[in-house]
Amino acid sequence: xxxxxxxxxxxxxxxxxxxxxxxxxxxxxxxxxxxxxxxxxxxxxxxxxxxxxxxxxxxxxxxxxxxxxxxxxxxxxxxxxxxx
Amino acid sequence: xxxxxxxxxxxxxxxxxxxxxxxxxxxxxxxxxxxxxxxxxxxxxxxxxxxxxxxxxxxxxxxxxxxxxxxxxxxxxxxxxxxx
Numbered sequence: 001x002x003x004x005x006x007x008x009x010x011x012x013x014x015x016x017x018x019x020x021x022x023x024x025x026x027x028x029x030x031x032x033x034x035x036x037x038x039x040x041x042x043x044x045x046x047x048x049x050x051x052x053x054x055x056x057x058x059x060x061x062x063x064x065x066x067x068x069x070x071x072x073x074x075x076x077x078x079x080x081x082x083x084x
Numbered sequence: 085x086x087x088x089x090x091x092x093x094x095x096x097x098x099x100x101x102x103x104x105x106x107x108x109x110x111x112x113x114x115x116x117x118x119x120x121x122x123x124x125x126x127x128x129x130x131x132x133x134x135x136x137x138x139x140x141x142x143x144x145x146x147x148x149x150x151x152x153x154x155x156x157x158x159x160x161x162x163x164x165x166x167x168x
Contacts, residue, residue: 008127020128023128023153023154026153027130030149032148034133034145036132037130038128038129039129040128042124042126042127043092043125044107044124046119046122047120048116048120049118065114065119068114
């Protein structure tokens, strides 16, 4: 059974987000003056073959992926959600 | 009233996603052999001052932002959701 998992990786509170800040500036310059802040995030949608047919195992595995490759624990927080 | 809107920008079906493909390869090399596919997406969380206190107006405005700056209509699809 294939399970689809969405991993959202965002910067920790206090870490500068130049992409978000510059997007905000650009939006303001384009006339969207009511934009207060923009935060940028990265999302990966991962399709995994799940032999066990148990959601919790997949979540644990994706957490390992985040720790080993997808996220940098110094600056990133991540959220894992099983889509289907 | 400040409204938070999340914009998810992903590549259209058929558009090559090198970041996703390489992430998949790297995960397989790390031993996660049950990963079938990885798709990369970009998310912006935008805080907007909403004078009208109507959700629909904000959504329309964020759609304009997508058209003018955030997304490239040739290769991107986007999804707008009001968070709070």
